[in-house]
Amino acid sequence: MFNGKLIILSAPSGAGKTTIVKKILERCKNELAFSISATSRTKRSNEIDGKDYYFLSESDFKCKVSNNEFIEWEEVYKDLFYGTLKSEVEKIWKNNQHVIFDIDVKGGLNLKQQFNSNALAIFIKPPSEEILKQRLINRNTESDENLTIRLNKVTEELTFAPQFDVIIVNDTLEQAIQEVELAIKQFIGNQ
Ligand code: 5GP
Numbered sequence: 297m298f299n300g301k302l303i304i305l306s307a308p309s310g311a312g313k314t315t316i317v318k319k320i321l322e323r324c325k326n327e328l329a330f331s332i333s334a335t336s337r338t339k340r341s342n343e344i345d346g347k348d349y350y351f352l353s354e355s356d357f358k359c360k361v362s363n364n365e366f367i368e369w370e371e372v373y374k375d376l377f378y379g380t381l382k383s384e385v386e387k388i389w390k391n392n393q394h395v396i397f398d399i400d401v402k403g404g405l406n407l408k409q410q411f412n413s414n415a416l417a418i419f420i421k422p423p424s425e426e427i428l429k430q431r432l433i434n435r436n437t438e439s440d441e442n443l444t445i446r447l448n449k450v451t452e453e454l455t456f457a458p459q460f461d462v463i464i465v466n467d468t469l470e471q472a473i474q475e476v477e478l479a480i481k482q483f484i485g486n487q
Pocket residue numbers: 307308309333334337368369370372378379380398399400401402403404
């Protein structure tokens with residue numbers, strides 16, 4: 297029987313993990329599928345409901361929490377909820393694919409604890425805290441208020457890195473992608 301695995305990519309906001317996940321999915325589209333999370337945050341103009349996230353109202357999100365529909369969920373920023381639906385992961389495994397996650401550091405470690413050797417937890421680290429903050433500012437996706445909230449969280453998030461299986465520094469994007477791909481292929485191949 298197919299033994300579905302979890303590939304977890306976590307990083308502070310702005311470290312480049314979403315870009316890396318997208319590139320990895322292009323290169324490994326047969327083996328891997330993206331876990332679309334549910335969130336209560338508002339959709340950005342470049343995002344598609346049901347592709348980037350399942351965008352839910354806060355009350356719908358909380359209803360799913362009470363119904364025990366999440367494998368993990370976090371209030372990543374104050375009053376903004378993000379979570380992985382059990383149904384999403386089961387659907388992907390049924391399709392004989394491994395699941396790749398783009399989730400926050402606490403959610404990533406939560407999944408690692410639940411699934412142990414069936415999960416590979418990768419931390420994407422920026423070359424420095426300063427560079428990360430500059431990238432986040434340049435990305436220009438957030439309001440000033442949200443930007444400040446994200447910047448303030450970076451220092452705390454970086455302290456979680458040593459708890460991950462693999463740390464990959466995103467200095468040059470192409471090299472980081474190659475290193476992530478190699479780590480994933482070794483993990484999938486070795487088990
Ligand atoms: P963003 O608002 O920039 O899309 O995401 C904010 C943070 O929430 C990112 O670190 C992202 O990886 C994380 N995130 C996205 N989906 C999930 C999820 O299902 N669970 C958890 N715990 N974090 C998530």
